[in-house]
Amino acid sequence: QVQLQESGPTLVKPSQTLSLTCTVSGASVRNGNDFWTWIRQHPERGLEWIGYISVSGRTFYNPSLRSRLSFSVDTSKNEFSLRMTFMSDADTAVYYCARAPYCGPDCYPPGEYFQDWGQGTPVTVSS
């Protein structure tokens, strides 16, 4: 059974950079057939896809956030990470990591749905 666990700060000051890590167990991030995903949920609002990355480095970001984002995968620790710059109040949310199976060479987007999720970690942006 695949399990994911987010870790990182719960409080970030405005204009600072958020760094979150997702530790994976029960699966290997080396699996080229998976897309390692970040999703967030603002208070009292729905879910927002942030983006995903594969171990080969294929990365897809939400255009609304692209300029502030970078993702990475650490195969030695079996984890992947998110870095988001210039945090503001609008970024206060619960951040989830998830696994999207690769749907094959004939489909696009290459990761269609989110099979496994972490429990989420709350991040508040406040001075």
Add this chain to the structure above:
Amino acid sequence: DIQLTQSPSSLSASVGDTVIITCRATQGLLNSSAWYQVKPGKAPKLLLYGTSVLASRVPSRFSGNGSRADYTLTITNLQPEDFATYYCQQSYSFPLTFGGGTKVEIK
């Protein structure tokens, strides 16, 4: 971006009821839809993908249907553990987007 509108935004139902949640997209999705169950403090759970394919270990009382821009999630014989918020999601195009959610509450 493809916008997904779920209705209703909330509903009250009793154990044993049948519940239908709809998801309307701003364009056709060619069956590239999925549904999730979200409970506070717990990992969200994939219920269905490809419109109607039941995810692993999901009870058969959950079913999905739809075509073009309109999709539904049906829960028959509602159980106590089904009280949660449900979200649809599209994977027809980037950015992947979710509906606004439907909260299913106990009547």
